[in-house]
Amino acid sequence: MSWVGAVAASPLSRRNPTVKLALLFLVSLLLLVVFDPVTPGVLYLLGLAAVLGFARIPARTLLLAHLPFVGFALGILVVNALSRPGEVLVDLPPIRVSVEGLVVGSALALRSMAIGILSIGFIATTDPVALMTSLHQHARLSARVTFAVLAGYRMLQQLPREWQVIRQAQSVRSPLRARGGTRFGVRAFGTAAFALLVVSLRRGERLSQSLESRGLGRGPRTVWRPVPLGPADGLLLVCALGAVLLVMFVVGALGLSLGPDTLF
Amino acid sequence: MTATSAPASSTAPPAVRFEDVSVTFPRSNRAVLAGASFTIAAGERVVVLGPSGAGKSTLLAMVTGVVPHSVIADVTGTVTVGGRDTRDTEVVDLASLLGVLPQDPDSAVCLPGVEQELAFVLENRAVPPTEISARIDGALATVGAAALRGRATGTLSGGESQRVALAAALIGRPEILVLDEPTSMLDADGMRQVRDAVDAAARPGTVAVLLVEHRLDEYAGNRGIAGLPERCIVLGADGGIRHDGPTASVLPRAAGELHRAGCWLPCETELQAALGIPGGIAEPAVRRALLGLAGDPTGADAPPATVAGAVVLAGRALGVSRDPVPRRTGRFHRRRPGADRRALLSAVDVELRAGEIVAVLGRNGAGKSSLLLTLAGLLTPTGGTVAGERPGLVFQNPEHQFLGNTVREEVLVGLPADAGPRVERLLEEHGLGRLADRNPYRLSGGQKRRLSLAAMLAHKRASLLADEPTLGLDRRSTIATIAAFRRAAAAGTGILFSSHDVRTVATVADRVLLVADGRIVADGPAIEVLRGGEQLRRAGVTVPPLVAWLVATLDSGARVRRVLDALDASVDAGDRGAPAPDPGTAGPAAAPAVTR
Numbered sequence: 001m002s003w004v005g006a007v008a009a010s011p012l013s014r015r016n017p018t019v020k021l022a023l024l025f026l027v028s029l030l031l032l033v034v035f036d037p038v039t040p041g042v043l044y045l046l047g048l049a050a051v052l053g054f055a056r057i058p059a060r061t062l063l064l065a066h067l068p069f070v071g072f073a074l075g076i077l078v079v080n081a082l083s084r085p086g087e088v089l090v091d092l093p094p095i096r097v098s099v100e101g102l103v104v105g106s107a108l109a110l111r112s113m114a115i116g117i118l119s120i121g122f123i124a125t126t127d128p129v130a131l132m133t134s135l136h137q138h139a140r141l142s143a144r145v146t147f148a149v150l151a152g153y154r155m156l157q158q159l160p161r162e163w164q165v166i167r168q169a170q171s172v173r174s175p176l177r178a179r180g181g182t183r184f185g186v187r188a189f190g191t192a193a194f195a196l197l198v199v200s201l202r203r204g205e206r207l208s209q210s211l212e213s214r215g216l217g218r219g220p221r222t223v224w225r226p227v228p229l230g231p232a233d234g235l236l237l238v239c240a241l242g243a244v245l246l247v248m249f250v251v252g253a254l255g256l257s258l259g260p261d262t263l264f
Numbered sequence: 265m266t267a268t269s270a271p272a273s274s275t276a277p278p279a280v281r282f283e284d285v286s287v288t289f290p291r292s293n294r295a296v297l298a299g300a301s302f303t304i305a306a307g308e309r310v311v312v313l314g315p316s317g318a319g320k321s322t323l324l325a326m327v328t329g330v331v332p333h334s335v336i337a338d339v340t341g342t343v344t345v346g347g348r349d350t351r352d353t354e355v356v357d358l359a360s361l362l363g364v365l366p367q368d369p370d371s372a373v374c375l376p377g378v379e380q381e382l383a384f385v386l387e388n389r390a391v392p393p394t395e396i397s398a399r400i401d402g403a404l405a406t407v408g409a410a411a412l413r414g415r416a417t418g419t420l421s422g423g424e425s426q427r428v429a430l431a432a433a434l435i436g437r438p439e440i441l442v443l444d445e446p447t448s449m450l451d452a453d454g455m456r457q458v459r460d461a462v463d464a465a466a467r468p469g470t471v472a473v474l475l476v477e478h479r480l481d482e483y484a485g486n487r488g489i490a491g492l493p494e495r496c497i498v499l500g501a502d503g504g505i506r507h508d509g510p511t512a513s514v515l516p517r518a519a520g521e522l523h524r525a526g527c528w529l530p531c532e533t534e535l536q537a538a539l540g541i542p543g544g545i546a547e548p549a550v551r552r553a554l555l556g557l558a559g560d561p562t563g564a565d566a567p568p569a570t571v572a573g574a575v576v577l578a579g580r581a582l583g584v585s586r587d588p589v590p591r592r593t594g595r596f597h598r599r600r601p602g603a604d605r606r607a608l609l610s611a612v613d614v615e616l617r618a619g620e621i622v623a624v625l626g627r628n629g630a631g632k633s634s635l636l637l638t639l640a641g642l643l644t645p646t647g648g649t650v651a652g653e654r655p656g657l658v659f660q661n662p663e664h665q666f667l668g669n670t671v672r673e674e675v676l677v678g679l680p681a682d683a684g685p686r687v688e689r690l691l692e693e694h695g696l697g698r699l700a701d702r703n704p705y706r707l708s709g710g711q712k713r714r715l716s717l718a719a720m721l722a723h724k725r726a727s728l729l730a731d732e733p734t735l736g737l738d739r740r741s742t743i744a745t746i747a748a749f750r751r752a753a754a755a756g757t758g759i760l761f762s763s764h765d766v767r768t769v770a771t772v773a774d775r776v777l778l779v780a781d782g783r784i785v786a787d788g789p790a791i792e793v794l795r796g797g798e799q800l801r802r803a804g805v806t807v808p809p810l811v812a813w814l815v816a817t818l819d820s821g822a823r824v825r826r827v828l829d830a831l832d833a834s835v836d837a838g839d840r841g842a843p844a845p846d847p848g849t850a851g852p853a854a855a856p857a858v859t860r
Contacts, residue, residue: 129376147384151374157418158370164588168642169664172657173678173723191667198705199663207372209330213364214374214432218356220750223398224383 010056016233017131018138022040023240024118030112030244036258037103039251046243047117053100057124065124069116073109080105104262128153134227144217151207156202166195275673278346279472280304280327281693285341286503287322287331292392293735296322298503299341300379304495306439309466309473311492311511313518314478314499315525316710317740319474323499324444326475328364329355345438356433360389363433363471364606367445370420372429372561377576378404378415381428403435404428407461413708422628423454427461434465440472448736451628451764452806459491478738481767486809488544492530523835526740531810533782538834545813554814557830558823573618576652576726576758577639584631584638593624607646608634609782616652616727616758620751623769624762624792626779627804632762634662635779636729639760656725659747660816662716663705671707672700686720694718694748695842710741717745721752728752730761734768746772770794771828774821778803791821 007013031040051057057065084101091097102196132146162236170192171182280303287297296319304310312320312559325331326343328456329350343350346361366372375381377493382400391399404410409427412420420428433441443462447455466473475493478482484491489512495512497516503790506521507514515522515533522529523537532544539553587609608631616622624632637643639650640657659665668674675696691697694714699707704715715734720728733749736744742765749759749772763769769776769790777794778786780803786793794807794815809817 022561039703099317129380143388147375150376154374154376154417165659165661166636166664167656169659169661170667171642172665173667173719176654195666197663199661200547203368203371206366206368207374210330210364210366210371210374210429211335212355213328213359213435214385215356215359216384218359218388220390221387222390222393222396224387224393226393 007125008056009055010125011059012051012121013055013125013127013234014232015125016138016229017126017134018227019233020122020126021135022129023237024115024122026241027118027244028115030248031114033260034111034248034257035104035107035253035260035262036256037106037110037127038109038256039202040114042247043116043244044110044114046120046247047114050240051124053122055121055125057120061124062120065120066116069113069120073112073116077102077105077109077111081109088130100262103258105264107258108244130227132224133225134229137223137226138229142217147183147211148208154205154208155203158198158203159200162199163196164194166192166199170195187237196228225256267296277344278305279308279346280474281342281344282323282326283342283344285326285343287319290336290338290339292741295503296337297326297499298570300499300503300505301341301503302472302497302508304440304472307469307472308495309475309493310497311477311480312497312499313473313522313527314506315501316520317365317708318501318525319503320407320499321444324442324474324476326350327442328362329358329442331355340700342665343711361437363436363438365426365430365443365446366434367448368447369420369425373417373425373432374725375422376416376418376427376481377752378412378417378420378531380437381417382432385432397727399435403431406432406434406465407812408457408464409461410420416774421454422450423457426450426454426458430458430461434471434628435563435596438471438482441478443473443475445476445478448800451804453804454628455482457804459485460549469526472566478736479528480530481528481534481808485806488530488532488809498522525834526738528739531808534831535538535810545809550812551817552684554827555817556819557827559826573620573756573758574614574748576618577614577616577647577655577760578651579612579614579648580641580651581648582606582609582612582614582635582636582638582650583648584612584645585646586634587646589645601859606675607782609784610647612648612784614639614760614777614784614787616760617776618756618758619753620775621753621759621773621794622761622775622777623773624760624777625764625766625769625805626762628764630779630803631782632779634793636760636762637730653726655729656723658716658728658730659732660735662712665716665719666704668704670701674704674715675721675722679722683722683852690718690722693751695744710737713737713741714744714748716747721748721757725757727758727760730759732763733761734763734765739832739835742768742774743835746832766794766805766807767811767828770815771832772825777806780804787851789821791815791818791824812838 034040051062064144081097082095083100084098086100086106089097089099089102104193128148132150135141136143136146170188174182174188282300282302285293285297285300288295289370300323312323312844314320322331325335327345331337332339333355348358350358370854373381375384379400381394382403386396386399394594402409404413407427407430408422409431412428417425417428429544438634446462447458450458462473465471480492492511496507496509496514497505498514501504501567507518515530516536519529519533519537523534523726531536535544535550536542537552539664541547541550541553543550547550547725549855612635624635626632634643636657640655641650641815649727667676669679672691675690676683679687690699694717696711696715696718699711706713707715719732734745739747745767753759773790775788776790778793778799785802786796786799800807814827
């Protein structure tokens with residue numbers, strides 16, 4: 001089913017999408033109660049090792065995919081380090097960095113990195129169609145929802161091209177600037193966005209009529225190519241959760257863990 | 265066909281039955297359908313004709329249940345599909361009886377893969393998974409698209425998309441196939457493929473066909489009336505049924521009326537309406553009449569060939585790709601690796617002179633639109649140069665271009681403050697005066713096109729580029745576009761437009777560029793290019809029979825144009841010799857429903 005996205009065959013790509021999504025969700029949930037930098041740091045490294053070993057993502061893609069998470073993590077780190085009161089580490093007015101701020105900030109930053117690497121592993125190894133089929137099969141998500149998402153996915157693929165055409169069409173009549181280009185200000189952005197909205201709404205309506213005319217939501221349905229759910233998926237879930245709990249336990253045993261009370 | 269299905273129809277409920285159906289949409293004082301009654305038997309094939317706004321689409325929407333279930337309207341009368349009242353049956357339940365093929369290839373296919381698209385229909389009908397694969401093969405084979413099975417839908421051409429959508433409509437073994445202008449967005453090849461696929465699907469007579477098609481002249485193709493479904497229902501502008509019966513006898517009877525209403529008709533029917541002589545292009549009397557319209561063969565009375573003005577736009581050794589112009593031209597500009605650098609066209613030399621009208625013909629995806637965008641400076645050429653003043657460009661979808669909140673504001677966009685009076689004049693000239701305060705998005709398709717053309721012409725650029733300016737227009741709007749082009753050209757504008765509409769090209773273009781295999785394969789006077797068989801075939805251009813006969817028979821482009829202009833003029837002049845409407849069949853209460 002790899003014709004949709006660029007999902008290369010890898011051990012992780014063969015696992016059930018719903019299981020992978022559930023795993024991502026559970027690990028994120030567990031990380032919510034962790035406020036020390038060590039646990040998420042170790043988990044990030046473990047996650048990175050797993051992704052490198054089992055996801056077969058090209059290094060360049062992996063690096064690029066890190067960018068949004070790194071940006072987000074840095075933001076959290078800086079905000080916490082600068083704004084949190086506590087023992088002053090660096091005092092160069094107006095900059096003042098506190099130890100507590102640095103600890104909490106790095107914990108939260110590493111948490112987003114840990115969740116980030118797992119998300120990258122999930123997205124890069126999961127075919128959207130298989131995900132939707134699997135969510136319908138194994139998570140009892142209604143077919144109306146899963147197929148609407150898939151149709152939306154197809155629409156999404158056409159959006160950049162549509163946007164480009166609208167921009168071109170609207171720039172034809174705008175005055176030229178000295179250097180030859182046309183201005184693209186807030187107003188122009190607004191009208192172009194509106195045109196895109198109108199065109200997309202129409203297409204969305206037609207797509208939904210097409211889906212309905214194909215008999216979506218008529219009652220009991222069959223699944224032609226079910227997404228397999230096997231013992232290996234259970235093993236993945238158990239091993240991964242086990243590893244996370246083990247890390248949390250060891251860090252706790254070493255006396256390095258911090259709870260939510262660190263925040264206050 | 266009717267004979268084979270007759271026994272079935274005596275027992276099975278009719279595929280579709282309308283009983284005195286009237287439909288009025290909210291905020292409208294006029295019924296779109298008025299008192300329509302007819303029955304379509306199982307396996308019967310029907311084409312629905314009528315002027316723009318006569319309720320053809322509403323009729324289809326009533327069959328699919330979209331009206332009144334999804335679109336609110338005031339409906340009286342009863343519609344049954346396969347014996348079930350559409351008012352009491354949900355759209356999805358009707359779906360099991362229907363196969364629907366919509367107009368727009370982009371929204372006809374919903375899912376990312378072809379296999380999945382087809383399997384989806386069967387999954388929804390709870391067909392056992394073991395049967396699905398074989399049925400996918402069967403449906404694709406019927407529409408001649410077996411090779412497309414493994415493809416992603418995003419990579420399909422328009423004609424391929426429509427065939428996959430047709431296979432998806434057929435795979436559930438519907439009782440009735442509803443076709444809503446299925447070929448209007450396709451080029452000649454795509455249209456032929458889809459038409460043949462529809463024919464193949466309907467041949468066994470197990471499925472009834474309800475077709476609405478707007479370019480009947482192109483759909484019928486070389487086979488003329490014989491290429492159309494056997495039965496024909498004609499809707500009037502008032503939403504009533506004007507004629508109902510065998511296509512071969514209804515079309516000649518309704519010819520004049522449909523012609524004057526601005527419908528595109530099969531060649532034979534149109535010629536009968538315009539000349540009053542039946543028999544089509546093969547008939548000697550028709551040929552004599554056409555030659556009569558062409559005027560003096562010596563060309564003595566022909567106007568001098570358009571005096572070629574100065575070159576207003578030129579592309580030299582141009583390479584055309586889909587790569588957009590960079591937003592910034594600074595040092596750090598880097599081409600995105602994903603951008604499509606593949607050259608669509610190379611070594612293009614084009615010159616456009618003041619007052620000249622030039623048409624670009626070629627397949628969908630051959631690079632016609634990209635050529636226009638490159639000439640307009642909106643795409644970066646992969647090689648060569650574009651010289652000339654900044655041209656105007658009218659896009660295929662007028663909505664992409666809209667910037668104003670009203671029609672008047674739309675035309676004023678980018679104009680100096682003192683342009684007011686000129687804009688009013690322009691609005692009148694393009695028949696938009698009445699609509700000046702309306703929202704552009706709320707106009708009809710034809711009005712939107714007129715608006716986008718008027719708004720561009722208001723800028724008085726030295727040259728005008730237009731992408732498929734007559735796509736989806738009825739005959740009257742097409743004639744109006746031709747007139748607007750000629751006015752602009754007479755005022756000195758050089759016009760270059762892409763088109764699939766060979767007849768319009770023959771009517772208006774002085775010169776034709778033929779695009780095929782990544783380059784321009786012909787560039788010359790319209791009549792000469794349209795005569796060339798092999799090159800036309802390579803470019804995927806099909807010349808309709810009337811135009812083919814004219815360019816082969818007449819000695820000058822001016823005479824060809826004179827004949828086509830005279831035929832266009834007859835749309836407004838009224839029919840000269842069609843038999844007077846038979847009182848027994850003309851009224852809305854006519855067509856005593858064929859007894860079945």
